[in-house]
Amino acid sequence: MISYSDFQEAELLDLLKAGDYAAFNELYARHWSALYGSAYNVLRDRDSCMDIVQEVFVWFWEHRKKWELTSCKGYLLTAVKFKVANYIRNNKAKNSFFEKLATTQIQITDELAFEAQELMEFIKKFTNDLPDRCREIFHLSRFEQLSNKEIANKLGISEKTVENQITVALKKLRSRLGTNMMLIFFFL
Structure with missing residues (x-):
């Protein structure tokens, strides 16, 4: 064998x-x-x-x-x-x-709520600094939760263009926030 x-x-x-x-x-x-x-x-x-x-x-x-x-x-x-x-x-x-969240007891402290609000404000300011098309694509992806395909169809562009613009935005955001803060953003 x-x-x-x-x-x-x-x-x-x-x-x-x-x-x-x-x-x-x-x-x-x-x-x-x-x-x-x-x-x-x-x-x-x-x-x-x-x-x-x-x-x-x-x-x-x-x-x-x-x-x-x-x-x-x-x-x-x-x-x-x-x-x-x-x-x-x-x-x-x-x-x-x-489903898991519905069965979990979560205590939102004033400090946590303040930090989440600060983070959202930072992200909103960050998105305003992006080029117009990149900002629009990032907003549709992260705030309206549209898929890359849906964004491409809505804007009349290729999915690859959508992917590239999101990648550009996330790289810039990562560099400003730091890697650990990126995880917080995706789970808020």
């Missing part, structure tokens, strides 16, 4: 491409934990994260003949990132969050 644990990733990918399921299992074993961790860092929902990772691996197996890869970890992590984004965009995470 062959021990796939000694194989380099490029060799496993060649075997996978030929339909070797044991090579697939070895890649799965090597990367499952990192992919799950990546999804869990965002969603904090065990079942959803497991589903996302499974879907990515199933998709990877089904499309194995198309790959021209020598390493797949970065590729798989990117696929998980997009699956997580789609999951959130489709409101699955939002619904789960609000």
Whole structure:
């Protein structure tokens, strides 16, 4: 019996491409934990994260003949990132969050309310400094919760343009707020 644990990733990918399921299992074993961790860092929902990772691996197996890869970890992590984004965009995470929120006791102190208000004021001022089109796209995305596709259709532009403008806005916001404050913004 062959021990796939000694194989380099490029060799496993060649075997996978030929339909070797044991090579697939070895890649799965090597990367499952990192992919799950990546999804869990965002969603904090065990079942959803497991589903996302499974879907990515199933998709990877089904499309194995198309790959021209020598390493797949970065590729798989990117696929998980997009699956997580789609999951959130489709409101699955939002619904789960609000269901959990309904059963949780939250005490909003004056200090917390003040900090949240300060943060929102900062973000509003920040958006005013963005170029017109970037500001409009950022507003539609973050304040009106429209998907990139909906924004593209509404403004008559490509989804890629929407993605690029949101990326520009978030990079600028990240640099002004700092990385830790960005997490607060997305969960308010």
